[in-house]
Amino acid sequence: MEFELTRKQKELKDALHNLGRYVIRPMSLQMDREHRVPDAFLKQFVAMASSVRSDQDVGAALGDAEEIKREPPSREKPSFGNRTALVGAEELAWGDASLLLCLPGAGLGGPPVKATGTPAQKKKWFGMLADADKRGDLAWGAYGLTEPGAGSDVSGIRTTCRKDGDHWVINGRKCYITNGARAAWVVIFATVDPALGRAGQRAFVVEKGTPGFTVGKIEEKLGLRASETAELVLDDCRVPAENLLGGDAAYEGKSTGFQTAMKTFDSTRPLVASMALGIGRAAYEYVCDAVKERYMLSRPVPRYHAIVERLAKMHRRLEAARMLTWKAAWMADTGQPNAKEASMSKAAAAQAAVRACFEAIEILGADGTIQREDALLEKWFRDIKVYDIFEGTGQIQRVVISKRILSDLKSF
Ligand SMILES: Cc1cc2nc3c(=O)[nH]c(=O)nc-3n(C[C@H](O)[C@H](O)[C@H](O)COP(=O)(O)OP(=O)(O)OC[C@H]3O[C@@H](n4cnc5c(N)ncnc54)[C@H](O)[C@@H]3O)c2cc1C
Incomplete structure (x- = not known):
């Protein structure tokens, strides 16, 4: 498995990072308070991110109309779509996870149509969304x-x-x-x-x-x-x-009905794991900056050591979870069954990110709980919990993992 991002993936990450920093985050708290992403802003954002959305690899991973013309990936002919989608999802969630979930497209509805739909069905329902997109309409x-x-x-x-x-x-x-x-x-x-x-x-x-x-x-x-x-x-x-x-x-x-629901999770759990990592990383980076700013002069003090040790643990957990999500994506990109790895990535990433947000607030004390346009930590703390619930709770991921281990002890 290759750890290095491709040039295209790096460009995607940089582009989304900049959109996150300069376009999405300044709107984050307003959208949260109004419980909606204004349509005009969403349209504007979609236009700005159009080069990303038209990326063929991402389309293949998420299940677009073009996907039906492609061969399924294999070890010999791997795709990069799942990994690219993870890189994009992490960066967009770093900007704002709610906005990411509001983006037009098939969303979670895509994988079941992709997995079980006939060619005519895929054409019809992905085509319906693609047509709306061409007209400049938002459709989900x-x-x-x-x-x-x-x-x-x-x-x-x-x-x-x-x-x-x-x-x-x-x-x-x-x-x-x-x-x-x-x-x-x-x-x-x-x-x-x-x-x-x-x-x-x-x-x-x-x-x-x-x-x-x-x-x-x-x-x-x-x-x-x-x-x-x-x-x-x-x-x-x-x-x-x-x-x-x-x-x-x-x-x-x-x-087939049950399997369709489950196959959806194999492709979406690593994606959701990456979104959790985006939020967890946002909290981690925020607290790192605050620690650098506030504790620079108190380095010999034991409290500083206690804090940097916590930062190191946050970093290690997030990075380890990212490796699991990338492995799950690599397996999908090389056509290998990845149900166990998808569940492991979701369980690890949600937990690492929930802990990162929790610890970031603990380190900053009361200041971490304050709501300000330029202080989104309390919002990330609220946003992250659901990542350990939807697409299967942490407990359910562990049930899936243990079933797989026990049914195939050799693979463990
Ligand atoms: C913001 C949000 C968006 C969502 N979007 C969608 C969506 O688009 N489509 C959709 O279909 N659903 C969606 N969901 C629903 C989500 O997938 C469910 O909430 C989730 O699967 C958990 O189900 P539940 O809430 O009924 O909890 P329950 O299943 O009732 O679980 C309650 C508790 O019991 C534990 N538990 C349950 N069974 C076991 C077991 N066998 N072993 C150990 N512990 C167990 C759980 O881990 C949990 O802690 C969304 C939920 C939220 C909050």
């Missing part, structure tokens, strides 16, 4: 798995689907869906019979405006407040049969 996809009562326990979903002629009728409620209210389409997971567990699950694309598909409440949250988190209601929602991802045949005798 979303991922609707979680329900009240079924978060970690994916096999416990209760949203039902029933075939009725050339339609499926879906009934249920989805919660905490990122960009759920604004999305042009949402991948909705439902079951033909909850008693069948994983085997009963199906994945549909439900378009905005479909009769019976409405938005419930928009949540007010501890952190990531500018990112939209919505409840979605499906009440006798009639979806055309062709919206079943992969078509009927894909589910015969297989747990």
